[in-house]
């Protein structure tokens with residue numbers, strides 16, 4: 585039992601999962617800030633639709649950011665909260681002043697791909713470790729975001 589943490593998961597595996605979740609947290613944090621930028625800077629005929637949709641999206645991302653951070657704590661580790669850590673770890677690239685709706689959606693689709701790949705990796709590791717809590721979180725996110733990818737792709741006719 586010495587190798588198990590308080591929730592009965594292998595300590596070493598939980599550490600690896602917490603590290604991966606911290607990387608995912610960095611991706612989400614960059615993505616969140618990018619989407620705020622899209623919401624603010626968007627111009628053109630899609631303004632009212634996209635301005636609203638982007639707000640919906642960042643509101644959802646901020647809830648997930650909190651869930652991911654609290655999952656890391658549940659596993660017994662600390663979530664990163666500093667911008668410097670996020671900048672170092674994020675695989676999602678920082679966006680700068682995008683005002684075209686098409687460009688914003690294209691960037692957002694790229695970010696979803698990065699995040700989906702990472703979440704599938706974490707899902708696999710978590711399943712192997714019997715970590716149902718992390719697995720369930722990842723599969724919920726994957727299912728929701730795959731659907732969003734379909735909808736945003738349809739918006740830009742892809």
Ligand SMILES: [Fe+2]
Pocket residue numbers: 623639
């Ligand atoms: Fe606003």
